[in-house]
Amino acid sequence: METEYTGKLIKIFIEGSDKYGHELLYKSIIEVLEKCEVSGATVIRGIEGFGEEKKIHEDFLEVLSRNLPIVIEVAVKNEKVDEVIEKLSKMITSGKIVIVDNVKMISFE
Template sequence: MARKLEGTQKLMRIFIGENDKFEGKPLYKEIVGLCREKGISGATVMRGIYGYGRSSIIHSSRTLALSSDLPIIVEVVDTPEKIDEILPEIEKMVDHGLITLELAHVIKYG
């Protein structure tokens, strides 16, 4: 039976590159796998079509673009306690990127 997840919860966003790896595997897949293993309520991976980060290098999904390392955002929502529990492991996995936390008001889950 699924847990009830309503009211004020925590949203973690992890901004990385599509080519980022952890132990030789795609980082975004490893993050989602860890979340599932730890019983996190949900994780979603989204690919950006255009953007830049700390390096100020533009990454684009256009076919003529030189970069294929598109921006990736992994969004994870759960209780503040569950997010705080998994955060140290996520920090160890992400060498280059941005991790943000914010409160999220969950209206419906399930």
């Protein structure tokens, strides 16, 4: 059986070395998202990219430093979007990008 509902796909672009307090930012974001009971979240480590400083990061050069680009994709039902954005906005510093797209979500049960 499948269930359809509308929601948002939130994409958060950060760097692997970004911190929130003493924790890696992407780990802190995942913990917050889990507590918000979102539909799902995935952390994707990029193999190459650049951030606000326009410095190219490549996996074969930075395996030890772990400062590769990271994208966190979050599927959120419409009724949870404001709560999630409010909590994440306190964690993500300037120079980072967050994209929010309208999506149709399908749950297979």
